[in-house]
Amino acid sequence: MAAERRGKGPAARPLALTGARLLDPASGRDAPGGLLVVDGRIADLGPGLYGDGLAPELERIDCAGLCLAPGLVDIRTQLREPGEEHKETIATGSEAAAAGGITTMVCLPNTDPVIDSVAGVEFIARRARDARRAKVYCYGALTKGVEGKALVGIGLLAESGALALTDGLQAVANARTMLRALSYATAFDLLLIQHPEEPSLAASGAMIGGELATRLGLPGIPAAAEVILIERDLHLVAMTGARYHVAHVSTAAAIAAIARAKARGLHVTCDTAPPYFALNENEVGDYRTFAKLSPPLRSEADRRAVAAAVADGTIDCVASDHAPHDQESKRVPFIQAAPGVIRLETLLALVLELHHKGEGSLLALLRRVTAAPADLLRLPQGRLARGAPADLVLFDLDRPNRIAVERFRSKSKNSPFDGRPVQGRVLRTIVDGRTVFAADAPAR
Amino acid sequence: MTAADRPASFVYRRRHLLGIEGLTEGEIVGLLDLAESYVEQNRQTDKKRSLLRGRTLINLFFENSTRTRTSFELAGKRLGGDVINMSVAASSIKKGETLIDTAMTLNAMHPDVLVVRHPDSGAVNLLAQKVDCAVINGGDGSHEHPTQALLDALTIRRRRGRLEGLLVAVCGDILHSRVARSNIHLLGIMGARVRAIAPPTLLPAALDRLGVEVFTDMRRGLEGCDIVMMLRLQTERMQGSFVPSIREYFHFYGLDYDKLQVAKPDALIMHPGPMNRGIEIDSEVADDIDRSLIREQVEMGVAVRMACLDVLTRTLPPNLPVNGS
Numbered sequence: 010m011a012a013e014r015r016g017k018g019p020a021a022r023p024l025a026l027t028g029a030r031l032l033d034p035a036s037g038r039d040a041p042g043g044l045l046v047v048d049g050r051i052a053d054l055g056p057g058l059y060g061d062g063l064a065p066e067l068e069r070i071d072c073a074g075l076c077l078a079p080g081l082v083d084i085r086t087q088l089r090e091p092g093e094e095h096k097e098t099i100a101t102g103s104e105a106a107a108a109g110g111i112t113t114m115v116c117l118p119n120t121d122p123v124i125d126s127v128a129g130v131e132f133i134a135r136r137a138r139d140a141r142r143a144k145v146y147c148y149g150a151l152t153k154g155v156e157g158k159a160l161v162g163i164g165l166l167a168e169s170g171a172l173a174l175t176d177g178l179q180a181v182a183n184a185r186t187m188l189r190a191l192s193y194a195t196a197f198d199l200l201l202i203q204h205p206e207e208p209s210l211a212a213s214g215a216m217i218g219g220e221l222a223t224r225l226g227l228p229g230i231p232a233a234a235e236v237i238l239i240e241r242d243l244h245l246v247a248m249t250g251a252r253y254h255v256a257h258v259s260t261a262a263a264i265a266a267i268a269r270a271k272a273r274g275l276h277v278t279c280d281t282a283p284p285y286f287a288l289n290e291n292e293v294g295d296y297r298t299f300a301k302l303s304p305p306l307r308s309e310a311d312r313r314a315v316a317a318a319v320a321d322g323t324i325d326c327v328a329s330d331h332a333p334h335d336q337e338s339k340r341v342p343f344i345q346a347a348p349g350v351i352r353l354e355t356l357l358a359l360v361l362e363l364h365h366k367g368e369g370s371l372l373a374l375l376r377r378v379t380a381a382p383a384d385l386l387r388l389p390q391g392r393l394a395r396g397a398p399a400d401l402v403l404f405d406l407d408r409p410n411r412i413a414v415e416r417f418r419s420k421s422k423n424s425p426f427d428g429r430p431v432q433g434r435v436l437r438t439i440v441d442g443r444t445v446f447a448a449d450a451p452a453r
Numbered sequence: 454m455t456a457a458d459r460p461a462s463f464v465y466r467r468r469h470l471l472g473i474e475g476l477t478e479g480e481i482v483g484l485l486d487l488a489e490s491y492v493e494q495n496r497q498t499d500k501k502r503s504l505l506r507g508r509t510l511i512n513l514f515f516e517n518s519t520r521t522r523t524s525f526e527l528a529g530k531r532l533g534g535d536v537i538n539m540s541v542a543a544s545s546i547k548k549g550e551t552l553i554d555t556a557m558t559l560n561a562m563h564p565d566v567l568v569v570r571h572p573d574s575g576a577v578n579l580l581a582q583k584v585d586c587a588v589i590n591g592g593d594g595s596h597e598h599p600t601q602a603l604l605d606a607l608t609i610r611r612r613r614g615r616l617e618g619l620l621v622a623v624c625g626d627i628l629h630s631r632v633a634r635s636n637i638h639l640l641g642i643m644g645a646r647v648r649a650i651a652p653p654t655l656l657p658a659a660l661d662r663l664g665v666e667v668f669t670d671m672r673r674g675l676e677g678c679d680i681v682m683m684l685r686l687q688t689e690r691m692q693g694s695f696v697p698s699i700r701e702y703f704h705f706y707g708l709d710y711d712k713l714q715v716a717k718p719d720a721l722i723m724h725p726g727p728m729n730r731g732i733e734i735d736s737e738v739a740d741d742i743d744r745s746l747i748r749e750q751v752e753m754g755v756a757v758r759m760a761c762l763d764v765l766t767r768t769l770p771p772n773l774p775v776n777g778s
Contacts, residue, residue, distance in 0.1 A: 223657035224474065226574035226596030226634060231658075296575030340553060342573035344594070
């Protein structure tokens with residue numbers, strides 16, 4: 010902790026990172042080299058950087074040949090503050106993010122109260138400043154109270170720092186409301202994010218419809234609920250020319266629809282989350298509530314389609330979709346259980362899993378969690394470039410380990426990945442030149 | 454009968470009875486054979502035995518029930534056990550927290566068997582993970598109702614002498630029915646052919662993957678059937694409109710003599726109760742003493758539940774597989 014405190018002040022010493030494998034998806038760089046941080050920004054980088062030896066005033070971190078990449082930019086998390094601080098807070102979430110190599114995250118407005126006003130956005134900004142680990146931004150709600158009826162002050166929210174607008178966990182059901190929101194948002198060139206699920210088809214469903222749901226006697230949600238809403242929205246996007254982003258895409262049909270829209274030149278992007286390429290519906294097994302998600306886990310065919318689309322870039326970004334829940338929300342009958350799982354501390358390992366399985370190139374996969382989400386939200390981070398914020402993650406690409414929930418910093422423990430063997434471990438996370446996480450430091 | 458008189462060949466090696474899916478043919482036959490012996494006992498003047506002396510059975514019902522609860526209560530008492538009934542009104546269950554809390558509270562009182570009914574699928578499995586005693590699923594949501602399937606099987610076997618090769622039609626609200634699922638599993642394991650007959654809106658997805666033939670035309674589905682099992686239209690589980698009207702439902706899917714003509718001439722009719730007369734079954738058909746097995750099903754229910762209580766309370770070696778489904 011002492012080292013971090015020292016880093017905060019304006020008089021922080023320049024930091025030299027030496028002997029790294031520099032990985033920068035934005036420029037395509039994958040080469041050995043060093044990186045120099047001055048005043049919280051990347052001052053220089055490259056293979057010959059320290060050819061003449063280190064100046065004595067530099068603080069030095071020897072990367073020992075390990076991977077140095079831009080810190081992860083996670084565009085979809087729930088931090089439960091304000092309202093449900095017993096599940097997570099911005100402080101604990103920010104600490105968990107740092108442990109997961111995430112240096113920037115954006116939280117959803119589905120809090121209590123809902124972030125649908127300038128005051129709400131400012132509250133998150135203030136709490137984020139106090140947290141001092143990963144950088145925290147937020148989205149504003151698209152409709153008041155995320156009720157899907159009255160639009161929020163779209164321009165004012167954007168001006169106050171909301172990076173985009175979304176009703177988060179709920180789809181905007183009413184087509185006319187969505188049309189007006191898309192239309193109005195074009196005046197501010199603002200991104201709108203949709204939870205892709207036709208609500209009337211998803212209502213009261215607990216998992217994906219099919220054989221397993223039938224056997225378990227659980228109400229199923231038809232897989233087409235996703236593409237139906239997306240297709241509707243794509244027509245509205247074509248009418249308005251708005252910037253539209255689909256959150257956690259999880260079916261082959263939806264991916265195909267988005268690919269077609271991109272080919273037509275619409276401003277459409279999408280993301281997914283690790284469960285949708287790492288797990289399928291069978292995870293529900295014997296009513297495992299940790300496998301209850303919204304949207305639900307899909308068939309194996311859909312899982313493969315999502316993995317392929319992450320690798321080839323049809324899916325632009327991968328977000329953690331972190332959704333912390335306490336025991337009382339999960340240790341209940343499946344139908345009553347709250348959907349969602351925690352993922353901040355497993356995001357990098359599960360993205361790297363695709364690389365280790367030979368399903369995508371390392372730089373392309375890292376791009377989905379760094380440059381691509383940063384570009385989407387027009388943030389300067391997410392790249393190793395002169396002048397960019399020194400938000401970095403140092404990780405061991407190959408080191409095998411098991412995901413161990415008891416070591417997580419997150420307040421909640423609801424992860425379906427507990428015990429999963431993975432390769433790749435975060436060793437150090439740096440935000441604005443400060444080390445905010447180091448693997449060997451004791452947990453809190 | 455004392456412990457020594459029990460059929461020696463059959464040992465049920467599970468801690469719980471949570472569902473039919475996953476049971477073996479041997480286990481089902483063993484339970485049915487044992488239940489058969491209790492049918493005779495229940496027809497004697499002195500029905501009381503002492504197999505369960507000193508044991509405590511708790512009926513924990515989170516959903517209304519008359520016949521299942523009474524049937525388990527009688528079964529427990531006839532075997533000499535102490536039986537407690539607990540009804541937890543649905544309105545007082547805020548969340549499953551209460552379910553776990555209730556389970557832990559009861560567990561601390563050292564019951565030997567818990568019979569649990571709950572409106573949510575999987576709730577009984579969850580509860581079974583939290584208690585030390587045997588758990589019998591008395592019906593969970595739309596998932597399973599294993600003792601109902603066993604009593605249906607016993608009823609059929611006594612009338613037809615076998616289950617294998619019979620053609621059984623399961624008709625009506627299959628989507629919401631735990632009885633249908635348990636019966637489909639059981640009849641499949643025992644080698645019967647099963648047809649599911651319902652309007653498309655009351656058929657769960659991928660039902661054919663459970664090994665049944667699916668029909669939406671009742672007249673075609675009933676053709677040549679040995680057994681016709683009707684299901685109750687579960688209006689309380691219906692959110693939204695599954696059938697346009699009761700009148701239309703009865704016209705196309707209600708069992709009456711007219712539709713029954715295409716089944717085998719000696720086809721037998723079953724219903725798990727309680728019946729909606731005039732909705733899924735014509736009153737006359739339901740009361741037809743030559744064809745309706747509905748009252749016999751109730752009688753078999755007590756015997757089957759005695760058999761289940763019997764096998765689950767036998768002292769077995771430790772380290773049994775915990776999985777009871």
